[in-house]
Each structure stands twice: as structure tokens, then as C-alpha cells.
Amino acid sequence: MKKSEFKLFTRWDAAVFAAILALALTLFLLGLGKGSGSALVISVDGKETEYSLKTDTDIPIESEGIALTVTVKNGEVWVSETTCENAICSHSGKISKEGQIIVCAPARVSIRLVGNEGGDYDAVAG
Amino acid sequence: MRSQADKLAYCSLFTAFGLILSYVEAILPISLIIPIPGFKLGLANIAVMLAFFMLGYGYACAVSIARITLSALLFGSVTSFWFSLAGGALALAALLLYKLILSRFLGVMGLSVMSAAMHNIGQCLACAVFFGHYVLTFYLPILLLVSLITGSLTAVIIHRFLKVKAITKG
Numbered sequence: 001m002k003k004s005e006f007k008l009f010t011r012w013d014a015a016v017f018a019a020i021l022a023l024a025l026t027l028f029l030l031g032l033g034k035g036s037g038s039a040l041v042i043s044v045d046g047k048e049t050e051y052s053l054k055t056d057t058d059i060p061i062e063s064e065g066i067a068l069t070v071t072v073k074n075g076e077v078w079v080s081e082t083t084c085e086n087a088i089c090s091h092s093g094k095i096s097k098e099g100q101i102i103v104c105a106p107a108r109v110s111i112r113l114v115g116n117e118g119g120d121y122d123a124v125a126g
Numbered sequence: 127m128r129s130q131a132d133k134l135a136y137c138s139l140f141t142a143f144g145l146i147l148s149y150v151e152a153i154l155p156i157s158l159i160i161p162i163p164g165f166k167l168g169l170a171n172i173a174v175m176l177a178f179f180m181l182g183y184g185y186a187c188a189v190s191i192a193r194i195t196l197s198a199l200l201f202g203s204v205t206s207f208w209f210s211l212a213g214g215a216l217a218l219a220a221l222l223l224y225k226l227i228l229s230r231f232l233g234v235m236g237l238s239v240m241s242a243a244m245h246n247i248g249q250c251l252a253c254a255v256f257f258g259h260y261v262l263t264f265y266l267p268i269l270l271l272v273s274l275i276t277g278s279l280t281a282v283i284i285h286r287f288l289k290v291k292a293i294t295k296g
Contacts, residue, residue: 007233007234008233008234008235008281008282008285009233009234009235009236010231010232010233010236012228012231012232012233012236013232013233013235013236013239015236016232016236016239016240017236017239017274020239020240020243020270020273020274021270021271021274023243023270024266024267024268024270024271025267027262027263027266027267027270028263028267030263031263031264031267100264103256105205105256
């Protein structure tokens with residue numbers, strides 16, 4: 001076994017840290033460019049329904065024996081309650097930007113935000 | 127040089143070790159402390175790295191793939207299997223790169239952080255296929271930052287192991 005393999009930290013390791021930091025920063029900045037969403041599309045087992053983001057509301061959903069509540073408030077959307085064991089959807093946090101999505105795979109539910117431009121509804125329907 | 131039977135025994139040992147570490151991670155309520163979906167300590171990477179340093183690259187691949195398959199069967203799901211496999215594959219690619227070129231430059235920490243980051247990138251890519259590309263810009267940066275910390279942590283543990291191993295000449 002070569003001796004170099006036992007070194008814990010070399011100055012090249014610092015370069016690896018820097019490269020990963022740079023990658024994280026780049027991806028983060030790419031994400032900032034997105035505009036805020038204007039409408040909410042909830043898909044339950046393939047069937048899509050649209051809601052406005054402007055009215056604050058609680059939307060109850062039931063699918064595949066799982067109940068969840070989607071809350072819309074101040075342009076932000078999140079899953080406030082779920083009976084799902086994994087609760088990944090409620091841990092996903094709040095979404096407010098175009099293209100963001102919350103998924104509950106066991107319930108076959110996805111919640112996504114669409115953008116500002118007119119014609120969104122057609123694009124979604126198509 | 128150790129015999130083939132020795133290596134095989136060690137390989138199984140590391141797979142079992144990795145499986146235990148996966149189990150510890152699965153039951154550890156880490157998401158309560160750090161609420162990031164997909165966040166993991168990457169402890170199982172310790173077993174793969176040890177296999178790599180003590181047995182060689184091929185054995186590390188065997189340990190990694192066996193560990194991922196078995197842990198998905200025992201306490202995962204079909205989706206988690208694909209996510210882990212994508213992460214594991216990229217981490218193994220990083221390991222190969224290390225073996226071929228980078229071992230002359232990098233220490234254990236660089237390697238560990240690199241494979242932790244690659245693991246997260248792989249998982250996020252698999253995730254992007256299911257959930258849309260937004261995960262790459264919203265989750266991956268956070269996961270990458272976290273991988274710097276968890277990668278360093280596992281590196282220290284691996285380094286300890288290797289030192290002990292060097293003393294006992296096992």
C-alpha cells in the first residue's frame with residue numbers, strides 16, 4: 001500500500017472543496033433566475049385541476065387512501081397536513097416559483113406552479 | 127499479499143458493515159434535526175472506502191452494489207433503490223478517477239468529500255427524472271454544502287481505521 005493513501009488532507013483537497021463550493025453556488029444562482037408562479041396545478045392520479053395563487057385557501061385532497069391538505073397563502077404553496085407515513089411532501093417546504101413542484105408519490109399527487117405569461121392555461125391543457 | 131479467500135472474507139465483512147451503517151442511518155431520526163429531504167450522513171461510504179483502500183477498486187464496487195441492493199430490499203423501496211444506485215454509480219466513478227489519476231494528489235478527505243458530492247449529484251439527477259429539473263437548482267446546492275461536512279466526517283473515521291490497520295499490519 002502506498003504511503004500517500006494514508007494522508008488525511010493535502011492542499012489539493014482544498015481545491016476539491018473549492019470546486020464543490022463553486023458548483024453549489026453556480027447551481028444556486030441558476031435557480032434564482034426563475035420568476036414567481038401565478039397559478040397552481042394539482043394533479044391527482046393524472047387528473048389536473050388549476051387554482052389561482054392569489055386567493056388564500058386550503059385545498060383538501062384524497063387519493064389512494066391518503067388525505068392531504070394543500071395550503072395557499074401569500075403566493076406560497078405547501079402541504080400543511082398529510083396522513084402519509086413518509087410525509088416527504090409536507091417536509092418539502094413552501095414553493096412559490098415557477099417550475100417548482102411538490103410530489104407525493106404514494107398518493108399519486110403532484111402540485112406544481114406555472115408561470116406568469118398568458119397562454120399558460122392552454123399550455124397546461126395541451 | 128493476502129490470499130483470495132482472505133479478500134473475499136474481508137469483502138463480505140465490509141458489505142455487512144455497510145449494511146449495518148445503512149440500517150443505522152435508516153433508523154436515525156436525522157431528518158428531525160436537519161429537515162432536508164434526501165439528507166444522509168453517508169456513513170455506508172466508510173465501508174466502500176475501506177474496501178477500496180484495503181482490497182482494491184473491484185471489491186469496493188462489489189461492496190457498494192451489494193450494499194445498495196440489500197439495503198433497498200431490507201428497508202428501502204423501488205424508488206429509493208434507483209436513487210441509491212444512481213448515487214452509488216457516480217460515487218464509484220469518482221473512486222475510479224481517484225484510483226487512476228487523483229491518488230497522487232488527494233488525501234482521504236478529498237476523496238471522501240468528492241464521492242459524497244458525486245453521490246448527491248447522482249441522486250439528484252435520478253430525482254430530477256421523477257420530479258422535474260428544479261431539484262438540481264433548489265436541493266443540490268444545499269446537499270453539496272452538506273456533503274462537504276459529512277464527507278469530512280467520514281474521511282476522519284476512514285483515516286483512523288486505516289491508521290489502526292497500518293499498526294496491526296492485518
